[in-house]
Amino acid sequence: MANASGGGTGNGSRQAVWEFFGAELKRQREEAGLTQVELGARVFVSGGYIGQFEQAIRKPQLDVAQRIDTVLQTDGFFERTWRKLIDDKRYADYFAAVVELERTATKICEFAPSVLPGLLQTAAYARAVTIAANPFVTDAYVEEKVSARLERAHILDDATRPEYWAVLHENLLRCPVGGPAAMAEQLEHVAALMRERVVWVTVIPQAAGACASMGGMLQLMEFEDAPPVAYTETSFSGTLLDDPAVVKRAQRAYDLLRVAALSPEASLALIESAAEDHRQCASTT
Template identity: 70%
Template sequence: MANGSRQAAWEFFGTELKRRREDAGLTQAELGLRVFVSGGYIGQFEQAIRKPQLDVAQRIDGVLRSDGIFERLCRKLIDDPRYAEYFARAAELESLATEIHEFAPALVPGLLQTKDYAWAITVAMNPFATDEYIQEKVSGRLDRARILKDAARPLYWVVLHENALRIPVGGPAGMAEQLEHIVRLARERTMVVQVLPYSAGPYALMNGMVVHMEFDDAPPTAYTEAVYSGNLLDDPAVVKRSRAAYDQIRAAALSPEASLTLIESAAEDYRRCAGTT
């Protein structure tokens, strides 16, 4: 489903939700109370600003006696072929976040990837896939990165383990371009980047990839990922512990300016290897 068609479908979801809620004689606050979200959330669902989680859609069906229509719509719309099934919900939340704090222990995060880097990663993970399949996945990743270009872009702070600078992906020229892209975004103050150097020691490697997201009107959420699986964490105690671990990693990392110097040096090394300096 194209992006425009998907948004139109979410708008239909919101319009239908509003119609059925009003037919039931409920205010947004009253419906929210019954499905365990705020009235403001219901208003954002109706305006297609925020997308409900599947369990919320199911509860709405129960309260409004809508014969499963909202669950069916939700299942169809969160099934985005550009993203792995386990990541689709995290991608939706990412687009709504006001702050994103990420730790990348091995590879450059999707929000920062260039086309060539994303292509090389996707091919490595799907060695028998068609070019059409690879292109769809790469396009989805590049589409996600557009949130960093929006006027209302989130505050984005990322800690890269030095592995992300040293693991060659897509050849020396491609790696140089990727690292230069990160430096450019940081120099433009689109985001803040720090590097956790090898000299920081091994403790940080015990913490895998994690993304913390904060919102204007919702509790913070964390997303972690393993092999072909992902996990959204919304238990406040668990998210708090995860954020504390992230803060320790950030404290052990190089300063933003020193990090940029290291990234620029690595990019120059790749340029020399590629013979393009």
């Protein structure tokens, strides 16, 4: 995978620490007399995943790092290192690892049934969503969350940006999040990214019916030299899935959603039409 960045640590130094993490894992495992398969069985991942951790190809989830500490009796070393590299307090605990994976993904596919994906959000839209979910927090808290969300979107600015696909439900185009002016700006931003061929977005029309209610938010990520993962989220928690069978089912669900969507051209026209509707509404209020 490409080097990760963020959290105030440069690309090179951050990757160097991950490589140290992997080298130390290998050293501790060999000292314990365990093969990759044997350690994997004890921490409930495959031996192949242990190999990927050791090569700094894939990053373990927190609970895996904690189980490695327990099995290898390393006094919390791997948990502390994980927290230093991944545990970004600007994000919910269950989402920090997802942000790390986004930075190294070669392809990201998302389904959004009710709220636009964070990678597509404008500041005004992100601010409105944050306040709606946290009505009693300070302005400083809101701005920190908005800043973090906009920072995530910088991966779409890079020359090595991932291939980005999104399937949106038409309902989210109609809800004036942040007011009609903010919503018009948001949809115009998405349309601009589509016209610039930075992202590939399609829309499931309201008339599609049941096929659009297959579940909540879904994100799929692919990598150059590691297996794909899936991420699902509800209002209060999220789950990162890397079991191959489960990821395959998630990919099939996404394929079915994509089939139900309008063509890219029709989707762009619908997004621009919705933006114009919100713009006209803003001009009359």
